Amino acid sequence: MKSEPDAFGIDDLVRVKVEPWTGVRNYQARNFMRDQMRVGDRVLFYHSNATPPGVAGLARVARTGVVDATQFDPASPYYDPASRPDEPRWICVDVELERKLPRLVALDELRASPALAGMLVLARGQRLSVQPVEAAHYKAIVAMAGRAPVAAAPAPAAKRGRSSAR
């Protein structure tokens, strides 16, 4: 689950312990929360739009079927005037802190790890703020957080633009 740390980061979750995951306004992301998640499911807390972006902590699903209250709040940026209280459109989950990781596992490390090849969050153009994670990938990231970061791979050669060869 992604969040921008400027808005709500792992330290906020450390402070409040449990947080309703409000503000998701993408149907696919909502469907993962509404239809796939179960109480007790493990969560990777990912910092997006951060420097650097990466996995900052672990959490778990504490409650499902949570009505996102911001959809009915005209003052909220997530207000949805088309959603009706008797048939709420935006359903989320309560996310409870498991623990903050001993260090942030940065996106470039995730990309460099062979164990994470094929992980959804690394796919090109992947923007969903809520997405499934394979158990093996979850475990690999927890293990990475317990080790020192691997040195960054050398920068790839120019990836676009015209060639200046010869």
Add this chain to the structure above:
DNA sequence: GCCAACGTTGGC
């Protein structure tokens, strides 16, 4: 700030 990717909106 740029921009690729992609979701949503709305005219037709």
Add this chain to the structure above:
DNA sequence: GCCAACGTTGGC
């Protein structure tokens, strides 16, 4: 139902 315009996400 098509699809162009537009808005958002999120890395860089």
